[in-house]
Amino acid sequence: MAEETGQEKTEEPTAKRLRDAREKGDVPRSKELTTTFLLFAAVAAAFIFGSQVVNAMVGLMRFNLSLDKATIADPSQMIIHFVSSMIDGFLSLWGLFALLVAAAVIGPIALGGWNFSGQALQPKGSRINPLSGIKRMFSLNALTELLKGMAKFLLVGAVAVGVLLWDRPEIASLAKQSVNQAMAHAVDIIIWSFLLMSAAMILIALVDVPFQIYSYTKKLKMTLQEVKDEMKNTEGKPEVKGRIRQMQREISRRRMMKEVPEADVVITNPTHYSVAIRYDQSRGNAPIVVSKGADFLALKIREIAEEHEVPILASPALARALYHATEEGQEVPLGLYKSVAQVLAYVYQLRRYRQRLDEKPEPLSEEDIEIPEALRVDPDE
Template sequence: MADEDKDSKTERPTEKKLRDTMEKGNVPHSREATIFASMLATVIYVTFFLPERMGRMGEVLRDLFEKPDQWHLETGPDALSLFTRIGWEVGNLLLPAIVLFFIFGIGSSMFQNLPTPVLDRIQPKFSRISPVSGWSRIFSTSGLVEFGKSLAKIVVVSIIMFFVLRSQFFHAIDSLASDPQTIFVRLSTIVERILTIVLLATAVVGIADVAWSRHHWFDQLKMTKQEIKDEYKQSQGDPIVKSRQRSIARDRARRRMMKQVPRATLIIANPTHFAVALRYVREEGDAPVVVAKGQDLIALKIREIAEANGIPVFEDAPLARSMFAQVSVDSVIPSVFYKAVAELIHRIYAQSNRTRVR
């Protein structure tokens, strides 16, 4: 069943799914990139900071072992002074390394993904301490890939180190009987070579792992066609429901429009297909306003309301069709219709004046 689900996930993940996944803290992350950053910090430390500080540390140890008479250990303050001196030198030796590890560690994480606070990742979950979940993670595809990468790194780095450093083996043995400063210098040289080899190997593995982690992360987020349809329904709404909502909204707007028909001054109609209700009152504006319009059954309803309220209806098929297509409800008519509508309004006022005279 799981294989079938995986095979059916053939579609690219949508932007919404990618965004939601990142907001939950599920982002592509390469451990090898972090290891490479740590190795780079180590090489920088060994190359630029370690020789000088190691020389100072060698001097302190030489004075400690060759001139023990200058260190008085008769009282507690004497021992505290000795430990303080040694601790200060050790701190001076390790402080640059701590700073470099911190900077490069944060930098490698920010290089892969910008930091985002995710409370869900720090909440306690039983699955994180469950032995069953732990074994499933170890023997999963990701766990086996991590094990393969670690094993490959160990084998490759060991082989390279063997061929590169076998000539330094006897020099390292001879340096054990020499001056402490010489021991540290030779050891630092050997360590520098070892770290350079490891750095190069880690760089190659890191580049490959960054590409693989992003590909694997994207592949895990692939969706089925049904998931895409469901997501579209959730984001846009069910088409049936939205159609029903639009129908209700149109019905309400139609009823509101019909209530405005008794306020119209005249109706321009195609005999049966179109009807446009206009209102013109000099005190309200300089141009007529469309208060209602409709087609077919709605047009007949507008004419029915107009006749019931004594509103004059003028049948002009071209004018009614043009105004219906170009003018929306509650809008002033364009200037192109001024002349035709003005003639109709003039006829209404003339008829009204004749009625008053009679």
């Protein structure tokens, strides 16, 4: 696509592009990280089970080198002997095998996570195409793998030579020890030498992991046109549009609920509607509908109002009129100024009474609130 349009891939891959690549089995992987996991698992197994394995192997050697003539001459006895030796050998190595299997599973998924894709198993002609193979042989990735291989050889080789030189006196001393002591000492030398050589792989992995992440991200980068086309195709789907509208409604609903505690009064039709009104006297503008809702949302508005001690006034006719004539954040319609002013005046008087600054006001009844006929809404609507 980039070659066809002449555009450079400058944009980071979108979530959809990353998801599509993952579905195809394309995730970042590091062979060096997997190798490092396996080597250290082998070292850990040697430390944990080394003495147990050595003792088991010594026992097997004695068991298999101490056969009498009658057993050797009897094929059935030899089969039993062989099966017994195999079982004993496996039981002595099961811990080592378990750690290696765990490392073989954890190593690959440590970078990129667990991923199984049927598409990756499908046959592709490019995999057996000679031209594609030659192209891969002389690619940047092939050069990188060659350099990594050389670096591993030189680094691990240098560490191995250093370890041999360091352990030379101990290796020479093995000849002066008894067989059992020499075997135990030799195993100890081998384990520690293997640990040091395995540690050299950490340096390779520390370089390879960031490189693999960088290469993977660079491979999936997109042109600006590809990003625009993806957004157009994605947002054009009905289910995506529906999800976006749902998210917008949820955001709007949460924003409305945050405004309720700041309202001066909540006007309700106790069974259907709730409208929260706020009036900023310092600005002198018309009262504003900060939140409104029907049914469940209306109940939620009333609950929040009660929780924050916002006055609630039941006026079904005014609640219906405000609900159908306004939207959240809008000023009260001119025709309902007087009706809302009556409610706010009553609320302010009630507030002064609670502060013991004024006498208790007369209750405001439904008949006292004047609503223009043009703005009245039938209860069935």
